[in-house]
Amino acid sequence: MTSTAATEAEPEKVQLDSEYKHARPLTSCIWDSQSRYVFFGAEDNLVHRYDPKEKSSTSFTVHDSWVRAMAVTPNGELLLTGGYDGRLAWWLAAAEKPEAIRVVDAHQGWIRALSISPDGATIATCGNDRLVKLWNANDGKPIRELKGHESHVYNVGFSPDGKTLVSCDLKGFLKSWDMSNDLAARDIAKIEALHKYDTTFRADIGGARCIGFRPDGTQLAIGGMTNVTNAFAGVGEIAVGLFDWNQGKLIQLLEAKEKIRGVAWGVAFHPDGFWMALAGGGGGGWLYYWKGDTDNEFYKFKLKNEGRGMSLTSDNNRLAVAHADSHLRIYRIKS
Amino acid sequence: MKCMYSCQSAEHLSSRRSFLSGMAAGSMGVAASLSPGLGGLLTANPVIAAQLKSGSKRILNVFLHGGVSQLESWDPKPNTDTGGPFRAIPTSVPGIHISELLPHTAKQMHRLSLIRSLNTKNGDHGRGQIEMTTGRKRIPGTDYPHLGAVVAKSLTPENFPLPGHILIRGAGSGSGSAAYLGPKYSSVVMNEGKPPEYTARPATLTVEDDQRRNAFRSKVNDRFASRRRTADTDSYTYSYDQALDLLAARDVFDVTREPKSDQERYGVSEFGQHCLLARRLLEKGVPFVQVNHSNYDTHHENFDFHIEQLGEFDLPFACLVADLADRGMLEDTLICVMSEFGRTPKINSRYGRDHWGTAWSVLLGGAGIQPGALIGKTNDNGTEVVDREVDHGHLFHTILQAVGVDSTGEFDVGGRKYPIADPAKSSIKELIA
Secondary structure, three states: OOOOOOOOOOHHHOEEEEEEEOOOOEEEEEEOOOOOOEEEEEOOOOEEEEEOOOOEEEEEOOOOOOEEEEEEOOOOOEEEEEEOOOEEEEEEOOOOOOOEEEEEEOOOOOEEEEEEOOOOOEEEEEEOOOOEEEEEOOOOOEEEEEOOOOOOEEEEEEOOOOOEEEEEEOOOEEEEEEOOOOOEEEEEEEOHHHEEEEOOOOEEEEOOOEEEEOOOOOEEEEEEEEEEEEHHHOEEEEEEEEEEOOOOEEEEEEEOOOOOEOEEEEEEEEOOOEEEEEEEOOOOOEEEEEOOOOOEOOEEEEOOOOEEEEEEOOOOOEEEEEEOOOEEEEEEOOO | OOOOOOOOOHHHHOOHHHHHHHHHOOOHHHHHHHOOOHHHHHHHOHHHHHHHHOOOOEEEEEEEEOOOOHHHOOOOOOOOOOOOOOOEEEOOOOOOEEEOOOHHHHOOHHHEEEEEEEOOOOOOHHHHHHHHHHOOOOOOOOOOOOHHHHHHHHHOOOOOOOOOEEEEEOOOOOOOOOHHHOHHHOOEEEEOOOOOOOOOOOOOOOHHHHHHHHHHHHHHHHHHHHHHOOHHHHHHHHHHHHHHHHHHOHHHHOHHHOOHHHHHHHOOOHHHHHHHHHHHHHHOOOOEEEEEEEOOOOOOOHHHHHHHHHHHHHHHHHHHHHHHHHOOOHHHEEEEEEOOOEEOOOOOOOOOOOEEOOOEEEEEEEOOEOOOOEEOEEOOOOOOEEEOOEOHHHHHHHHHHHOOOOOOOEEEEOOEEEEOOOOOOOOOHHHEO
């Protein structure tokens, strides 16, 4: 009889599994839902599909600007990409010679994030035009425009049960939209810690740089930058606002014990019982681990370079990180 | 100890301090007694009327503080290793493309020109600010006059009732020094767009008391002058008279007097209202107006902040260019948009760009400038100038010559000669109309 008992993730045993050198700095990455490929964006207006087995990549060409917003449908068939050119594109994720099967001029200005509903039927996008938009994933037709944010909408995400969509903007205003009740809007909170108007430089800094639900839907994490003392030099630290989603209340601000400059560019709940966040910024690249019951991390792991995006495999064993030094690195979280 | 500019001429003895203290002593009642409205007052003022009628040149300098990125503005390099995420868009001049962050300015490009080949060899804020506005290499212990001071001295008509050199800025510090030209030509600052300090009658001073006080001062002055008149006393009297004229024209600093439709068109941002204020001042004949816009020092998240800052800059600036043209003022008003330097082509790990003076751009237009011209060139990814390299010295000569000032000449200050601009540099002749 073979043992099938899974090992527990041991953060202190995280290790670099492999790395892939690209020609330009990376901006984002995402595993496909079957963990066959990592799709990544870079400072080259392209989307790339990296095959870890072959250690090679294939380029997807349609955007006219950088791409940070990506998602793969639950069945792994389609890749959706949203660019800073405002375009939303549909691709066959595994196509040998990828061509966009549909391109829509979705937003005025940048698309900053997108999310696919758990049933794969609906796509949500958000951007600099202060709008959240819903699209039919099958035919690309617009469903609804959701208005209410008064600054750039930085992130959007569906709850695990698909009943709620959340969005958060530059100024930290978090809204929810009821998918089962005509998209009724609800103002959840202003996450004060994740926004600042810098009076010296006369500009806003902040926003939800990453978003993640706990798979059981009980918690929502919104990550970004806090304690900013100089917006234009990036003097601030990472922070993740953790919400009790049943009550819609902020229950914890997860911060770094040691004040290292950076922004939280990725957040995810690991089913072994902890939140993970990726930091990139003036203080280098770090992976932080929080239990969620105290402010500070119980462990942090130094990465080779600044992180700009991260994604866990569906089995939660490996983590892909898009790095500023033009590398895609894959870390083993648990054996 | 006498200052080096104490040449006994009235203009050098009329200091900014006495000018402003004179204003502080003045009366709103003077204004009321002269004219019921600003328009009537100013057109009734023969000096302003003559200034406008003569087609005297004026300069608007927009200073983008912190160092605007040339790649996100005037010299985009899309889809290169340095280009960043923004696209280039066509302008009203065929063949000239600028960043997509400037759609309104792009429509005014036929009235403007670009210099894409500045190499100022500097990445220091303080030095850049001084060198770009004085046209000289900064040498410790040596002060050169700000462009505004040079223009005020060269183009302000005698007895002009308004300051010749006005700086409109947000809250903060900084002003334009006149150095050896004397404080009369230093900038009068409109901090947060508010009227200069000491231009309102103190609340504790009644109109009647103020009038009595001025009458007494005039009487004593006249008595003194009848026996012991000197350049000093003339200058003293002049400063008071000028201050009273300015008090009477105080409404010129009030942007809320502009039509509501224009206030809306320029937008609610501070910079928008400052642009409208600049139009108002230029329309009243002020020879030099600088509008500061802050801030572009984007070492971190350069692209987000340029969306924010240039988003605020673009529409009001384009409105101002269009309005100056529509009102027939552009041929007499030179426009310059400058910074202390540009930003690095290399994008750092925080999506930022750092200081860079090696290959960057400045925008010019209006009076004496060839419209729609493109001077100089950088290489494919903007890391170096490959054609017609110029610096702040060339720019300074060009601006002055375009408004009719012989920049190769000298100022005579107390018998001492000062070159108006750097004698080692020359104008960009092909840019001058």
